Amino acid sequence: MASKVIHALYTDDDVLMDAVKQVRGEHYHIEEIYTPFPVHGLDKAMGLAPTRLAITSFMYGCVGLTVAITMMNFIMIEDWPQNIGGKPSFSYIENMPAFVPIMFELTVFFAAHLMVITFYMRSKLWPFKEAENPDVRTTDDHFLMEIDASHKDVDEMTSFLSNTGAVEIKVIDKQEDNH
Known part of the structure; x- marks a missing residue:
C-alpha cells in the first residue's frame, strides 16, 4: 500500500x-x-x-555481574578449589577481593555487547540492509x-x-x- x-x-x-x-x-x-x-x-x-536504552544497559550489566559471580563461585570454589600462595579457596566471601576485576570486566562486557545488539535491533539495522x-x-x-x-x-x-x-x-x- x-x-x-x-x-x-x-x-x-x-x-x-x-x-x-x-x-x-x-x-x-x-x-x-x-x-x-x-x-x-x-x-x-x-x-x-x-530513550530507554540506559535502563536496558543497566539490566545487561546486572546480568553480566550475575554471570561473573556464578561463574567464579562454581569454578574457583565448588568445582576446582585451589590453594594458591597458601590462601585456600574455601568460601566466596574470603576470596571476593581477588574476584572484583573479573566482576567489573564481565559487567562491562555484557552491558557493552548486548547494548550494541539491542541498538541494532531497535534501529532495524540488519546486516546487508539497504540504505534508506x-x-x-x-x-x-x-x-x-x-x-x-x-x-x-x-x-x-x-x-x-x-x-x-x-x-x-x-x-x-x-x-x-x-x-
Whole structure:
C-alpha cells in the first residue's frame, strides 16, 4: 500500500528547527528528519520520547555481574578449589577481593555487547540492509523533513512548508515496507 509523503529540504539547521516547531504546531505528523550531522534539541522539538536504552544497559550489566559471580563461585570454589600462595579457596566471601576485576570486566562486557545488539535491533539495522536515505544531499549539507500527507490537503501543506523556509518540496508516493 502506498502513502503520500512530502519531502521538504532545508539548508540551515536553525531554519529546520523553526520549521519543525511550526509543523508540529499545525499538528502535521513528521515521519522522519534526515540531517548531515546531529542537531541539538531536534528530538525534543519533534516530541520524541526519551530513550530507554540506559535502563536496558543497566539490566545487561546486572546480568553480566550475575554471570561473573556464578561463574567464579562454581569454578574457583565448588568445582576446582585451589590453594594458591597458601590462601585456600574455601568460601566466596574470603576470596571476593581477588574476584572484583573479573566482576567489573564481565559487567562491562555484557552491558557493552548486548547494548550494541539491542541498538541494532531497535534501529532495524540488519546486516546487508539497504540504505534508506531519500536524498543524497542530506549526507552533505541539506536537511530533509519527511511529513505524512496521506490524509491531508497536499497543496495547502506545500504552501505552508514553503513559508517555513524550505528550499525544495517534493510530493512522493512511498511504498510501505511490511517486513
